[in-house]
Amino acid sequence: MEIRITKNDAPKQKPDENNLGFGNYFTDHMFVMDYDLEKGWHDPRIEPYGPLSLDPSAMVFHYGQETFExxxxxxxxxxxIQLFRVMDNLNRLNQSNERMCIPTLDVEAMFQGIKELILLDGDWVPSQPGTSLYVRPFVIATDPFLGVRPASTYKFLVILSPVGAYYKGGLNPTRIYVEEYYVRAVAGGTGFAKTGGNYAASLKAQVEANEKGYNQVLWLDGKEHKYIEEVGTSNAFFKIDGKVYTAPLEGSILSGITRNSTITLLKDWGLEVVEEKMTIQQLAEHHKAGRLEEAFATGTAAVISPIGVLGWQGEDLVINDNQIGEVSQKLYDTMTAIQYGKVEDEFGWVIQL
Incomplete structure (x- = not known):
């Protein structure tokens, strides 16, 4: 694939690496590729980062046909510079595309575009401890049409954002509110896809949880409102009597890359991982009996988020004295060490550019 490159003749001043935050700054360039029924995916190019020109009737605005990673x-x-499990992310993007009736993309072509973009803006990759360059590939429907059907034209784009360390003050446990009314997704829906509608659907519960003094929401299943699914936009894990439990992938939750990495590491260390349904009532009973030893969430942004408190039915269930657990800490240390190349990658997860 030949990528046409138009360099930015007015590069931006780079931000202070010690005050990046998350998603606040964007590099000088972006990757773009178009789709139509006649040509398929075509015209791969890197151009200066900037606004898009879209018709006000573009279908992405009205019907939400889009995906991202x-x-x-x-x-x-x-x-x-190195990437962590990039091919898994790109394969998952195609799974989301299939669910959202978006034409799939060639994984190698996507990777080549991402690689060339990162290399061009390589001096934007920060070097302070805990910092990284966040990579956001996404697809949007661009037909100028008001009507509910799959679009016939799309754009695939990749933008880059230097981001700071997720935990500035250390790996502190979070307070999670168990949501029993609002629903994020159901089996048969789009819960397993990375599409904006899932995240928009989660905002109301998130806002209300924050108002009650909690950091995030623990979602229960959308049908019976009793089975544990995931935490916010992360997969949830619970260590009970030495075994680690997590919800099975049955179509309503995301197949997290960090989730899979976590399961792989735990099994490699000889811990038993159980992927099965568990009700919030069962978890509360494990907590009351002293069997709930640790809880944590996994995701790209934070890697591992230890859970110190679960708020459920007016009571705060304090886990492990609101301290990070031994397994949670080991997972965080091991995974970040692999990501930053500080230890040998025994699993073939890292690609160096």
Whole structure:
């Protein structure tokens, strides 16, 4: 694939690496590729980062036909740039595309576009501890048409954002509110796809949880409102009597890349991982009996988020004295060490650019 490159003749001043936050700054360039029924995916190009020109009737605005992914590029101690499980992210993007009736893309072509974009804007990859370059590939429907059907034209884009360390003050446990009314997704819906509607549907519960003093929401199943599914936009894990439990992938929750990495590491360490349904009532009973040893969530942004408190039915269930657990800490240390190239990657997860 030949990528046409138009360089930005007015590069931006780079932000302070010690005050990046998350999603606040964007690099000088973006990758773009178009789709239509006659040509398929075509015209791959890198151009200056800037606004898009779309018709007000573009279908993405009115019917939400879009997908996205999120991954990171890391600078290792030798100054080289490396990606973590990028191919898994791109394969998952295609799974989301299929669910949303969007034409799939060639994985190698997507990777080549991402690679060339990162190399062009390579000096934007921060080097301070815990920082990284967030990579956001996404697809939007662009037909100028008001009507409910799959679009016939699309854009695939990749933008880059230098981001700071997720935990500035250390790996502190979070307060999670168990949501019993609102629903994020149901089996047969789009819960397993990374599409904007899922996240928009979660906002109301998130806002109300924040108002009650909690950081995030623990979602229950949409049918019976009793089975544990996921935490916010992350997969949830619970260590009970030495075994680690997590919800099975049955179509309503995201097949997290970090979730899969976590399961792989736990099994490699000899821990038993159980993927089965568990009710919030059962979890509360494990907590009351002293069997709930740790709880944590997994995702690209934070890697591992220890859970210190679960708010359920007016009571705060404090887990592990509101301290990070041994397994949670080991997972975070091991996974970030692999991502930053500080230890050998025994699983073939890292690609160095």
């Amino acid at each position: 999120g991954l990171k590029a890391y600078r290792n101690d030798q100054g080289n």
